[in-house]
Amino acid sequence: MRKIVVAPDSFKDSLSAPQVAAAIEAGIRLTLPQAQVIKVPVADGGEGTMETLVEALGGEYVNCLVNDPLMRQIPAAYGIVHTHGEPTAIIDLASASGLTLLSQEERNPLVTTTYGTGQLIADACTRGCRHVVMGIGGSATNDAGKGMLEALGCRFLDAAGAELKPGGKSLNDLTTIDTSGMNPRVAGCRFTIICDVDNPLFGPSGAAYIFAPQKGATPHDVVTLDNGLRRFATCVESMLHRDISQTQGAGAAGGVGAACLAFLQATLKPGIETVLETLQFSRLIDGADLVITGEGKIDRQTLMGKAPYGVLLPAREKGIPVVVLGGAVEDHDTLLQAGFRGIFCIQSSAMPLKRALQPHIAAENLKQTTAQIIHLLYPQG
Secondary structure, three states, X not given: OOEEEEOOOOEOOOEOHHHHHHHHXXXXXXXXXXXXXXXXXXXXXXXXXXXXXXXXXXXXXXXXXXEOOOOOEEEEEEEEEEEOOEEEEEEEOHHHHEHHHOOHHHOOOOOOOOHHHHHHHHHHHHOOOOEEEEEOOXXXXXXXXHXXXXXXXXXXXXXXXXXXXOOXXXXXXXXXXXXXXXXXXXXXXXXXXXXXXXXXXXXXXXXXXXXXXXXXXXXHHHHHHHHHHHHXXXXXXXXXXXXXXXXXXXXXXXXXXXXXXXXXXXXXXXXXXXXXXXXXHHHHOOOOOEEEEEEEEEOHHHHOOOHHHHHHHHHHHOOOOEEEEEEEEXXXXXXHHHOOOEEEEOOOOOOOHHHHOOHHHHHHHHHHHHHHHXXXXXXXX
């Protein structure tokens, strides 16, 4: 009996990681109905990280009301797990401050805020959590975590002593960061931040230039946002005598990484490594004939800490072939050289992006592509 491990991340704006795994399993069973299929949905610090860890660790979900990136009240959830007798909160930034919470027309990092993420942290601290593990991928923001810290009691002031407006644009007016009102419970918490990028805070490889365009920023906006992040870093260094701007991961989530380093004394950890370690993934793939992974877009950026590459590494060490599926695929040669056995785009025909992202279309494409791969690899079953 063939043992196949299915370990995909989500396909952004289309399918969650568990939904992707289910579609791939359906494709396997079209050709190998008796195969042993082990589904291990994964995440790399972005959307789905909280659910993945809470399910794996047998935790519980907590629902609360928070403000979305445009300060509208919405329901959001986080998880609490008990490890070594200590309640630990598992939070996805994206559940309160994520890009998918906004329509295309609403996306504007000049004004979007991480305030709701701070509300989730505050709620967890109120419930007695003394360790917060937070995935910070998938944000709609470029505010250097200002909104998050405001929800925890900090004040960001301009030269006249007035509080700044929400969003990344107002950071250009930042003069003072007042932490005197910080929620005292936060000081008693440890913070582990899971992120899927290692970008610095500002500059050509920083948060604004690399990620703000996909959050709705124009080229002019990018310059404004980058200048705001520089201003934030200058204020932090003046206040704390510490330069966090070039630390790997400082630019994650529009600068939330930097805010967590500076004001929450957080530890930043690579997302997929942390998740796979928690899931004991290396043990799960023992004896597998094949591993199938995937993500919405597969390209050379995949090799920079994204989930499919994290899945590849332990499988490659054990000599297990890994196939990766994507809704859009580029840089085939680079990916093959990294060790993937095959890279496949699931689109069966040309179609508008809006249609390709429809969940039932994406799921069917995943199923049919997987069925073809399995038939090619195991024609005799």
